[in-house]
Amino acid sequence: DPAPIARRIMQMSVPDGNVLIENIFITDHMLDTPIEEPRRWKGIVQDTVLTDEHAQKLRSMSSILPESYREMLVEADYHLSSGAYMMLPGNCPELVSIGFQMSAATPVR
8 A cells, every 4th residue: 555655755845845746547437527628627626526446545645736836727727726636637638748747847956
């Protein structure tokens, strides 16, 4: 079970905050409704119904999207909710792309 390790990683800190874990879960059966407009998708939050037990586990091992990242995505016309997890459905190429953008958004000193 990788959950304890993921929790330990998320408790590690660096100068600008805790270490973040992002997950991209590749399946057609994670959400109860399809994502028709990726830019209008609100993201996965605590009360999002996940229809796959592995997706539920990954949500528990995903960091909450930092507000600074969310603001950057809003500027790019994505509408992820405050409190959304850094967990994206891998069957939507546009959302997979923003997953990589989030990884690149972390400033390197």
